[in-house]
Amino acid sequence: MFQQVKAAAISFVPQKFELESNANQLEIMFREAAANGAELALGPEGVLEGYVVNEIIAGEVPAKKMRDVAISLRDPIINRFRALARELNMCLAFGLAEAIDKDVYNCAVFIDQTGRLRGTYHKMQLAEGYHSSWWFNRLGKNSRAFQTPYGRAGFLICNDRWNADIARIPVLDGARYLLIPSFGSRSKSQDLAVLARARENGVPIVEANVGVTMIISQGEIVARSRKQTTITYGTIDIPAPPSKQNRDAHEQ
Numbered sequence: 001m002f003q004q005v006k007a008a009a010i011s012f013v014p015q016k017f018e019l020e021s022n023a024n025q026l027e028i029m030f031r032e033a034a035a036n037g038a039e040l041a042l043g044p045e046g047v048l049e050g051y052v053v054n055e056i057i058a059g060e061v062p063a064k065k066m067r068d069v070a071i072s073l074r075d076p077i078i079n080r081f082r083a084l085a086r087e088l089n090m091c092l093a094f095g096l097a098e099a100i101d102k103d104v105y106n107c108a109v110f111i112d113q114t115g116r117l118r119g120t121y122h123k124m125q126l127a128e129g130y131h132s133s134w135w136f137n138r139l140g141k142n143s144r145a146f147q148t149p150y151g152r153a154g155f156l157i158c159n160d161r162w163n164a165d166i167a168r169i170p171v172l173d174g175a176r177y178l179l180i181p182s183f184g185s186r187s188k189s190q191d192l193a194v195l196a197r198a199r200e201n202g203v204p205i206v207e208a209n210v211g212v213t214m215i216i217s218q219g220e221i222v223a224r225s226r227k228q229t230t231i232t233y234g235t236i237d238i239p240a241p242p243s244k245q246n247r248d249a250h251e252q
Helices: 019-035 053-057 063-069 076-088 158-162 164-172 188-201 244-251
Strands: 002-011 040-042 091-100 103-111 117-122 146-148 151-155 177-182 205-209 212-217 220-225 230-239
Touching (some): 117 146, 177 188
Parallel strands (some): 040 091
Antiparallel strands (some): 002 230, 091 103, 146 151, 205 212
């Protein structure tokens, strides 16, 4: 009734506004994860640009600097990771600032082991609040599950994890596991929130938060680390989708 997948959750502190160096570090850690047998590896929220939105909101840097690091999903950096997924024969997921026309979204992407971009998601709940003028940090409007080699999956991004209703949306759309790239709270309460989301929905979760990497399967934490620079490994048991065959098997 379950498909077992070896997952890796990656943590490191990305440099602010340094796309190339962050991409290089992410690639190094993806390669290490693959060398250690991971089939799926997840990087943190905003790992490519360094999650710079708070500095912009605080007025420490001008908003126009976001234009230098927000990229489209056709950018050569995305193509680089699509090629890496093919080379490593491993699924890759991570966060970035996505440029769409004149707006920028806090985005997560999933690339399968053939290099195909399978799913994207835009963060729907912002800890820093929201204003309609914030072109550099637009709110996401939809959450949909997407097909992967291991069944349908869904994303939450960081602050979304506190909201049970947001977590429920991709599960209602068929997600059998959830991925949470984060760059936020490292408290024990965040661990409990992610654990609650897994138990409420009956799905495994992989979280890659800068300073907290965690893997949950069958309602229990199977691996966790609070190191800032690390790769945490764990096997997730992905439940099969509901079916009459599963129903009949349980009756027997």
